[in-house]
Each structure stands twice: as C-alpha cells, then as structure tokens.
Amino acid sequence: MRRSAAKAPAAAASQTAAAGADFPRSAPAAASDPAHGPQADPSPRQSLRTEFPFELPRGYVDDAGTVHRDGVMRLSTARDELVPLRDVRVQENPAYLSVVLLGRVITRLGTLTMVHDGIVENMFASDLAFLQDFYRQINAEGHTRAAVQCPHCSEPFEVELGGSRLGES
Numbered sequence: 001m002r003r004s005a006a007k008a009p010a011a012a013a014s015q016t017a018a019a020g021a022d023f024p025r026s027a028p029a030a031a032s033d034p035a036h037g038p039q040a041d042p043s044p045r046q047s048l049r050t051e052f053p054f055e056l057p058r059g060y061v062d063d064a065g066t067v068h069r070d071g072v073m074r075l076s077t078a079r080d081e082l083v084p085l086r087d088v089r090v091q092e093n094p095a096y097l098s099v100v101l102l103g104r105v106i107t108r109l110g111t112l113t114m115v116h117d118g119i120v121e122n123m124f125a126s127d128l129a130f131l132q133d134f135y136r137q138i139n140a141e142g143h144t145r146a147a148v149q150c151p152h153c154s155e156p157f158e159v160e161l162g163g164s165r166l167g168e169s
C-alpha cells in the first residue's frame with residue numbers, strides 16, 4: 001500500500017523541474033530538500049584571511065636600540081573597538097583611541113615578544129600614520145573608497161569616504 005506522503009518528494013521534484021532554470025539540472029537529487037529548500041553548495045569554503053603582514057616606513061626602536069619594522073596586524077573585532085572606549089586615557093583624549101586600538105590588533109612586531117599600546121605610543125608619527133591607514137584598509141576591505149568622475153574633465157578617480165580617525169566611519 002502506497003502512501004501519498006511517499007509521492008510528495010517526487011511531486012516536489014517534478015514541480016522544481018517544471019519551474020525550470022532556477023536550479024541546475026546537473027545537481028544531484030539530494031541537493032534539494034523540499035522541507036528546507038536547496039542545501040548549501042558542498043564545495044570547499046573560502047578561508048577568511050585574518051592576519052596581514054606589514055613593514056613600517058621607519059621602524060620602532062626599542063630600549064636596546066633594535067629597529068623593528070616587519071609585523072602582523074589582525075582583523076579588528078567589535079570588542080577591539082569597544083574596549084578602548086572605557087580606557088580613561090581615551091576618555092580624556094579621544095586621539096588616544098588609535099594608540100590603544102592598534103596595541104590590541106598588532107600581533108607581532110619584529111622580535112618583540114608582546115605588542116601593546118605603550119609600544120605604539122613610542123612609535124614615530126610616520127609609522128603611526130602608516131598603521132592607522134593600514135588598519136582602515138584591512139578592516140574596511142576597500143569599502144571606504146568610491147570611484148567617481150570629475151565633472152569638468154571626466155577623468156576617473158577615487159575618494160575616501162571613511163572617517164578621519166580609527167573607529168570612525
């Protein structure tokens with residue numbers, strides 16, 4: 001004895017086939033579940049890159065006189081941007097936000113065993129500016145720039161849409 005529920009998947013499959021081009025014909029029958037809709041593609045997932053190497057223009061000079069130029073910065077989390085706002089130094093001077101934030105996201109700098117805001121605040125201004133720009137680049141994935149065209153000469157160029165300091169948008 002057949003039950004009508006047993007025919008439901010076949011009926012759904014024929015309706016899907018009748019619907020046509022929304023689904024590739026080469027997909028296996030198991031790729032579509034009538035109760036939950038199409039399943040995710042089983043192909044390998046792209047990995048998310050979370051760390052980015054950099055080289056400082058001048059370099060951080062430690063107490064022993066060693067210059068540290070190469071480093072790694074990781075992607076920022078919401079916590080990384082929120083925690084510094086509770087810091088008294090940031091509350092007294094908002095410009096200090098970038099120093100504290102960079103101290104949290106720089107994971108390696110030369111041969112230093114640990115990077116923290118005390119190291120960042122003793123960097124040369126040109127290196128700090130470089131790191132602020134690098135932070136914006138890796139955390140915004142280029143979404144802070146827009147392609148525009150000059151209204152006079154029609155020459156294309158890009159403009160920066162993001163904030164002027166770290167943590168701003």
